[in-house]
Amino acid sequence: MDKCHSAPANHVNKQVQEIAANCHHLPKRYIRKQDKEYGPVTNASASSLADLPVIDFSLLTSSPLELNKLKSAVITWGCFQAINHGIESLFLEKVREIGKMFFHLSADEKKKYLKEEKDVEGYGNDIVLSDDQVLDWNDRLYLTVLPKDQRKFRFWPTNPTNFRDVLDEYSCKMELIYEVVLKSLARALNLHEDCFLNQFGTTKKCARYNYYPSCPWPERVLGVKPHADSSAITILLQDEEVEGLQLLKDGKWVGVSVVHDALTINVGDQMEIGSNGIFKSPVHRVMVNSKKERMTLAVFCPVLSDQVVGPVDELITEETPRMYKNVAYSLDYFLNYFQQGGRPIDACKI
Numbered sequence: 001m002d003k004c005h006s007a008p009a010n011h012v013n014k015q016v017q018e019i020a021a022n023c024h025h026l027p028k029r030y031i032r033k034q035d036k037e038y039g040p041v042t043n044a045s046a047s048s049l050a051d052l053p054v055i056d057f058s059l060l061t062s063s064p065l066e067l068n069k070l071k072s073a074v075i076t077w078g079c080f081q082a083i084n085h086g087i088e089s090l091f092l093e094k095v096r097e098i099g100k101m102f103f104h105l106s107a108d109e110k111k112k113y114l115k116e117e118k119d120v121e122g123y124g125n126d127i128v129l130s131d132d133q134v135l136d137w138n139d140r141l142y143l144t145v146l147p148k149d150q151r152k153f154r155f156w157p158t159n160p161t162n163f164r165d166v167l168d169e170y171s172c173k174m175e176l177i178y179e180v181v182l183k184s185l186a187r188a189l190n191l192h193e194d195c196f197l198n199q200f201g202t203t204k205k206c207a208r209y210n211y212y213p214s215c216p217w218p219e220r221v222l223g224v225k226p227h228a229d230s231s232a233i234t235i236l237l238q239d240e241e242v243e244g245l246q247l248l249k250d251g252k253w254v255g256v257s258v259v260h261d262a263l264t265i266n267v268g269d270q271m272e273i274g275s276n277g278i279f280k281s282p283v284h285r286v287m288v289n290s291k292k293e294r295m296t297l298a299v300f301c302p303v304l305s306d307q308v309v310g311p312v313d314e315l316i317t318e319e320t321p322r323m324y325k326n327v328a329y330s331l332d333y334f335l336n337y338f339q340q341g342g343r344p345i346d347a348c349k350i
């Protein structure tokens with residue numbers, strides 16, 4: 001059979017994992033349309049792994065040098081690898097393990113947590129907004145973890161049995177990491193350390209386990225299509241061995257390596273706006289592997305729904321005029337641009 005034969009578009013509501021398990025041909029809905037991707041389509045080769053700065057969190061308050069390294073990382077890349085962040089290696093393993101155990105449950109068991117068609121919360125994949133939308137080669141489990149009163153427990157697996165406890169503990173740790181990053185970024189710009197924390201107010205923490213089954217035609221699909229995150233920051237726990245994340249840097253795609261026990265942290269559109277464009281929210285995408293599955297856990301830290309985001313006053317000066325309007329962030333606002341391949345932040349620029 002022609003390996004690239006396109007199947008009819010009846011896979012839209014199937015899980016990618018089910019398609020991958022019996023993949024004799026690639027369903028049409030997953031085939032990349034390269035003319036619709038912004039940024040070049042060439043793949044990163046082994047030689048173009050990003051030299052992403054590694055920031056030692058244990059030094060951020062005591063070492064001006066480390067703080068400066070963080071500042072230049074976020075200005076240059078919008079992203080860095082955090083080490084010595086205080087989360088034990090064994091615990092990170094557990095966080096990965098509960099995710100893998102979940103995705104390895106039977107299809108029927110996982111479907112108990114299936115999301116609704118037009119919502120993101122729960123187990124599933126892309127919200128489909130149009131017939132010609134290209135789908136990502138990934139399944140997800142998306143759970144709002146903080147504030148606690150926004151948790152929708154019907155989507156929280158009880159299998160494995162420790163899933164909820166481990167994710168709950170991880171959420172608390174993410175709140176602390178969030179605060180360290182926002183305070184450090186403010187100090188790096190000589191602002192009061194609570195400046196960004198106050199600007200954004202209470203932020204949500206939304207955990208998204210991304211599961212990328214292996215794909216016999218990795219060049220023809222994308223794990224996640226090019227996008228920038230809308231959050232203030234995103235804290236990513238990568239797969240312990242399989243790479244796949246790439247950043248668009250100076251017009252080229254460069255791969256992000258796996259650093260043992262590191263958290264890969266990037267700023268999102270809300271921080272780009274808050275910092276009046278000093279920190280740039282990086283465009284990134286995910287490639288899939290022909291042989292190995294990959295699983296990551298992204299924790300997005302966005303403002304609460306309808307909260308207005310704008311640049312902090314102290315960063316608007318005569319030399320550095322306001323670059324972004326104040327915008328009220330909602331899921332609809334984000335999705336409308338995202339699924340059409342545009343960047344929501346372009347609509348916020350003055």
Ligand SMILES: O=C(O)CCC(=O)C(=O)O
Pocket residue numbers: 208210224229236244245284286296298
């Ligand atoms: O899985 C990854 O490496 C990144 C995922 C990502 O970009 C996202 O979930 O927004």
Ligand SMILES: [Fe+2]
Pocket residue numbers: 227228229284
């Ligand atoms: Fe992302």
